[in-house]
Amino acid sequence: MPRFAANLTMLFTELPMLERFAAAADAGFTGAEILFPYDIAARDLSRAAISAGLQMVLINTPPPNWAGGPRGFAALPGGEDRFRHDFERALRFAEALRARHIHVMAGAAEGPQAEATFIANLAWAAERAPQASLTIEPINRTDMPGYFLADYDLALRVIEAVGAPGLGLQFDAYHAQMITGDVLATWARVADRVRHVQIAGCPGRHEPEAGQIDYPAFFARLDRDGYGGWVSAEYTPRRQTEAGLGWLPRRQHP
Ligand SMILES: O=C(O)[C@@H](O)C(=O)CO
Numbered sequence: 639m640p641r642f643a644a645n646l647t648m649l650f651t652e653l654p655m656l657e658r659f660a661a662a663a664d665a666g667f668t669g670a671e672i673l674f675p676y677d678i679a680a681r682d683l684s685r686a687a688i689s690a691g692l693q694m695v696l697i698n699t700p701p702p703n704w705a706g707g708p709r710g711f712a713a714l715p716g717g718e719d720r721f722r723h724d725f726e727r728a729l730r731f732a733e734a735l736r737a738r739h740i741h742v743m744a745g746a747a748e749g750p751q752a753e754a755t756f757i758a759n760l761a762w763a764a765e766r767a768p769q770a771s772l773t774i775e776p777i778n779r780t781d782m783p784g785y786f787l788a789d790y791d792l793a794l795r796v797i798e799a800v801g802a803p804g805l806g807l808q809f810d811a812y813h814a815q816m817i818t819g820d821v822l823a824t825w826a827r828v829a830d831r832v833r834h835v836q837i838a839g840c841p842g843r844h845e846p847e848a849g850q851i852d853y854p855a856f857f858a859r860l861d862r863d864g865y866g867g868w869v870s871a872e873y874t875p876r877r878q879t880e881a882g883l884g885w886l887p888r889r890q891h892p
Pocket residue numbers: 673698709741775777810813836872
């Protein structure tokens with residue numbers, strides 16, 4: 639069974655951010671991720687994670703405008719300076735939090751020039767931080783209209799073109815199902831590039847239980863394929879977070 643992390647941007651939102659770490663640990667998670675941690679001091683977040691005994695698994699590069707703007711800058715031609723500035727900030731946070739991965743968000747763009755920009759920015763980032771693990775994540779355009787990276791072939795092509803050992807795929811099973819309609823077949827195609835997994839029920843993006851994705855089968859497949867990374871719960875709870883954690887394997891509880 640994989641190791642499970644809680645996405646604290648989406649889970650335990652009944653509590654202030656710094657209190658979510660302990661709640662996640664009490665519920666049985668052993669890791670945590672935060673999409674955009676930038677409005678809280680990294681040392682406070684780090685202290686909360688350490689005192690709860692949680693490993694920080696992932697943060698995202700900062701978007702230019704979380705309140706309605708495009709998510710990320712990496713594929714936007716002409717946005718290279720802004721991307722580099724954002725990436726330096728993400729790097730400082732990731733180092734302070736000892737976060738395993740930085741998800742580099744592509745932003746809203748299209749076409750060959752955007753692809754070339756994405757590749758060049760990722761190559762710059764991989765060279766700037768060769769020790770860091772960087773991820774890119776296909777995101778469905780129903781949830782995020784216009785997002786550049788909404789296709790697994792494109793993601794594999796970009797990873798191949800960058801050719802840096804630090805760059806891999808973030809496989810969000812919810813997005814995979816929304817994009818391709820077959821999460822297991824998509825996993826089989828891309829598994830050797832995956833270094834981080836996220837989960838949610840589909841449709842609806844709630845608890846990973848009922849719906850189109852058979853999660854017990856998916857987790858068994860991860861085990862069978864020797865996936866050694868984290869699986870993050872990234873969904874909107876239907877009610878209280880605690881009330882919807884029946885899917886979390888008991889093994890997580892000490
Ligand atoms: O799946 C998602 O939406 C996230 O993993 C993300 O990074 C978007 O901000």
